[in-house]
Amino acid sequence: MANRIPRVPVREQDPQVRATNFEEVCYGYNSEEATLEASRCLNCKNPRCVSSCPVHINIPEFIRHIAEGDLKSAAATIAADSSLPSVCGRVCPQESQCEGSCVLGIKSESVAIGKLERFVGDWAIANSGDLPKPEIISNGKKVAIVGSGPAGLACASDLARLGYEVKIFEALHEVGGVLVYGIPEFRLPKERIVAKEVDAVRRLGVEIETDVIVGRTMTIDDLLDNQGYDAVFIGSGAGLPRFMGIDGENLNGVFSANEFLTRANLMHAYDDSFDTPIYTGKKVVVVGGGNVAMDAVRTACRLGADSVIVYRRSEAELPARVEEVHHAKQEGIEFKMLTNPVRILGDEKGWVRGIECVEMELGEPDESGRRSPVKKEGSNFEIDCDVVIMALGTSPNPLIKSTTKGLETNRRGCIVADEDGRTSRKGVFAGGDAVTGAATVILAMGAGRKAAKAIDEYLNNQVCES
Amino acid sequence: MFEIVSKRELAPNIVEMKVYAPRVASSALPGQFVIVRTDRTGERIPLTICDYDTDKGTVTIVTQAVGHSSRKIIDMAEGDTFADFAGPLGCPSDLLDLPEEELKKKRILFVAGGVGTAPVYPQVKWLKEHGVDADVVIGAKTKDLFTYVDEMKTVGNVYLCTDDGSEGFHGMVTGLMKDLIDNRGKEYDHCVIIGPMIMMKFAALTTKEYGIPTVVSLNALMVDGTGMCGACRVTVDGQTRFTCVEGPEFDGHKVDFDEAMRRQNMYRDHKKTHPETHNCKCNG
Ligand SMILES: Cc1cc2nc3c(=O)[nH]c(=O)nc-3n(C[C@H](O)[C@H](O)[C@H](O)COP(=O)(O)OP(=O)(O)OC[C@H]3O[C@@H](n4cnc5c(N)ncnc54)[C@H](O)[C@@H]3O)c2cc1C
Ligand code: SF4
Ligand code: FES
Secondary structure, three states, rough: OHHOOOOOOOOOHHHHHHHHOOOOOEEOOOOHHHHHHHHHOOOOOOOHHHHHHOOOOOOOHHHHHHHOHHHHHHHHHHHHOOOOOHHHHHHOOOOHHHHHOOOOOHHHHOOOHHHHHHHHHHHHHHHHHHOOOOOOOOOOEEEEOOOHHHHHHHHHHHHHHHHEEEEEOOOOOOOHHHHHHHHOOOOOOHHHHHHHHHHHHOOOEEEEEOOOOOOOOOOOHHHHHHOOEEEEOOOOOOEEEEEOOEEOOOOOOOOEEHHHHHHHHHOOOOOOOOOOOOOOOOOEEEEEEOOOHHHHHHHHHHHOOOEEEOOOOHHHOOOOOOHHHHHHOOOOOEEOEEEEEEEEEOOOEEEEEEEEEEEEEEEEEEEOOEEEEOOOOOOOOEEEOOOOEEEOOEEOOHHHHHOOOOOOOOOOOOEOOOOEEEOOOEEEEEOOOHOOOOOHHHHHHHHHHHHHHHHHHHHHHHHHHO | OOOEEEEEEEEEEEEEEEEHHHHHHHHHHOOOOOEOOOOOOOOOEEEEEEEOOOOOOOOEEEEOOOOOOHHHHHHOOOOEEEEEEEEEEEOOHHHOOOHHHHHHHHEEEOOOOOHHHHHHHHHHHEEEEEEOOOOEEEEEEOOOOOOOHHHHOOOEEEEEEEOOOOEEEOOHHHHHHHHHOOOOOOOOOEEEEOHHHHHHHHHHHHHHHHHHOEEOOOOOOOOOOOOOOOEEEEEEEEEEEEEEHOOOOEEOOEEEEHEEEEEEEOOOOOOOOOOOOOOOOOOO
């Protein structure tokens, strides 16, 4: 029986070596490995993996194509539902989505769906020349997209395929949103993967203008009223970092994870030929337990610092991808669980010299279903360190809301939009982290695609009305 | 792209550039800034907008060479292009929100020092265009270091001072401010101070003595300039604020200048290691 084969292990860079470089950790499957792993799939009639995939990729079908050696069809199957397979194969939390529900996982190990998706995505990038170029007939209508993260890119490609003239406006100097400024090179290569995915969007005729801060350089109303756009999609993400509000947070040496990662990734501060500085000192404490915290701590480790995670719940509650936690441990990151900072300690010059924490224990489950941590009185202790990085989550930037009349947001600052991305403003759609708050690449991509459909419907109906 | 259409030296190591950036030029307002990047390897550097010409599509910036990145900027030539020139960022000056009637009644004092003079200019010019004559105190170490004085004289009443007495009032801006108020019968109900952090701190202490509401424009360290990183955070009235989105102008009597100065120098003690000098990854 095919499913007797154990899950094919994936080759990775040696932990000790990779802890000192920024090259990708995981090498991915080669063709033999992928074919063998694909043969494990049972091709279930009612595939549980598909219903757990946020965009319902036809997983058994693309895996069957791999097993048959037909990668072109595998790529086409995925493309029907996802425009970023190379990215999602690398960064999706598969263990709580497709792989988490794979029937094989009940008795042994699930199919390595993520690694197979990545294999197909990378194959498609390498062979993009051979893929049929879609024939696009212009329909003469213009759509503006705010932000070039996964939501904006996905919305743009779908609209371009439908014949719209699409232009993306991006505030930063690079295209890709969190994929370029947040997620590090060692997890998601920028030149080899992200830039290629962006090229594919450009090849569909989508124009991308960087250095445009919508709300400042121009407003949404400007785009609609004066620049001839028929609709706007907002995919501006959730970039505003949160701090704890404890003593010492403005000391020199305290950074948001966004700042630390932006310096390292967007500004290439780890590379000495770039001008932007980054500071780690000898020991770094990262506060938080999500992907952002893992990325920050592993970046600090690669820059040569002793690096520690401080998280207020226990390991079982870490929201990061399991693979990242595993990799971080292999790389020598220390995990201090059930620990919460009380204040940050400074020296006489105003630089961080340590962090005072308190031990926690798990109490009753809160509204998220996770057991909420409670302080153990009198358990305070200090950790010496030179840098503290706060990775506590982010919320949407208020700029667009404050400069767009009649655009409704909720109390967390997220843009209010329905399932298909329609906002309170006619002709204005939104999706991704800007609507949900910080979430995942796959959800953002899915939201961008749904909105593209809704925009198409909206603009078609408009023609009928007039 | 963002071409330098003209460049001139205002004083040693202080350079003015007009840069072609039509989108920025058409939205810019006094008090706002841009983020520029010289080239692929450059830092994102915030610079206050000193003037803008919507018709020509140009934005004027003034840069003083203080470190590696500002040196890279002033070494660029006419015809060169910036890789990036993003803006306008930050909130426009509060004065722009006042109703015309109220604005006309205001007696406004500007205090400028160092490269702060150029950023004061668009505000004074804007007021002049709206029928308000403002007083402008400009301070420099010595007379050769004055910049933008001639331009300023066309839009406001200029009072100069130098630390060494080589021109104008002999002393610091705080001395001249006191002189104007105590000895020359001047009265003010609004003050805007732009210049080096230490000068803003003491000038703001002076206006506090006289009870004049005061605004300062903070030049905090920044990375993105769009509210994404918090590198630019400052404490104002006990609250943490992001200079790039909530500023750059804040109530000068409520800013924690000591913290702001300390944060501004964060990377001075931990300079970027350039390959020619050092190549470990520790930034030591
Ligand atoms: C460090 C880090 C690690 C992560 N790891 C994972 C992971 O492993 N797996 C996973 O699934 N998800 C992960 N995420 C979350 C994921 O990256 C996001 O959910 C996803 O990128 C959201 O996509 P988006 O398109 O909505 O927004 P973003 O990717 O945030 O893109 C928004 C873009 O809009 C631009 N923008 C914002 N405002 C404006 C404006 N006014 N004008 C013009 N442009 C504007 C921004 O500059 C940005 O480029 C991670 C996030 C971070 C920060
Ligand atoms: S649940 Fe697992 S075995 Fe079944 S189709 Fe999906 S990947 Fe294949
Ligand atoms: S410069 Fe990054 S938030 Fe202000």
